[in-house]
Every structure is written in C-alpha cells, then in structure tokens.
Amino acid sequence: MTIFVTDWSMTSDVTHESAQRVAEKWLKSWRLSWLPDRLLTREQALAGMDLAEIVSTQTYRHDRSAHIRAVHCAGQLGIPLEQILLEL
Template identity: 60%
Template sequence: MTIYTTDDWAMTSDLTEESAVRVADRWTLAWRCSWMPDRLLTRAQALAAMVLAEVVAVDPYPCGEAAQGRMVAAAGEVGIPLEQAVFLLLRRRTA
C-alpha cells in the first residue's frame, strides 16, 4: 500500500484508481478527492481519504484490528461516517 504524492499537487495509489488533486493555492481547504468530488479537503484529509480508498480496495470489511483502526481513524480525519465512506468507495468500484 503506497500513496504517491507529486510535487504536493497530486496523490495517487498503487492499489486503486482513486486520486486527490490540489485545486487551489494558499487555501486551507485546497484538495479534492476523486471519490468525494463535492467536498474540499485539507491535505491531511485528502491523505486520509486516499488511505480509506486503499484499505477498501484491499478488503472493504477487514477483520484485523490494524486495518479497522486505520479505517476508523481515516474516516474521522475526513469527517465522514465509516459506513458512508465504504458505501461510496464500493459504489464507485461497481459503476
């Protein structure tokens, strides 16, 4: 699981087609994630959204405490209920 950042303007993953891009300069809320296109995010939130996308790409319902903990922490950082995040990501995979 690797999230790649490009000159602090883009984030991509080696496990999923989801991405995040910086859409503004000098704004706190300056990032947009592909699976939440209607929300502006901070860089930390965009990174958390990418972590969620990677974990769901591997196993949307993990049994391990480490993966579950990563998902809960990432959803909390993004400010979205974990169930909603999993739903949105799975819906994009089947579309």
C-alpha cells in the same frame, strides 16, 4: 500499498482513486476522486487516500488494525465509516 504524493496530486499503487490540488493558497484546496463535492486539507486528502487503499484490500474486513486505521481516517474526514464504505 504506497501513496505517491506531489505538490498537486496524490495517487495510489493499489486503487484508481486519486486526489488533486485545486488551489494554491487555500487551506482546503484538495479534492478526492471519490468525494468530489468536498474541499479538503492536505491531511484530510491523504487520510482519504489511505482509506481508499485500506478498503480496497480483501483483508480489510478481517484485519483489526486496518479497521482501526479506517475508523481513524474516516474521523479525520468527519464522515462515518459506514457512509464512506458506500461511496467507495
């Protein structure tokens, strides 16, 4: 699993989800494809991309370390993991 990050976009090699930078000088200037109504920091967008990759794998539900990472990423977004799973 790899997330490709540039100054203006984030893409994944395992999911079709992406993140786009929508402004240059704002602290919260990123949007996730699966969470388009919320502006995020770069770190939050990266956490959202990581989360999209984690839940897209078939082993997610049986891998404790992946579940712990998912909970951590959800915390960075300030959204309960259960709600995120409904979005993804």
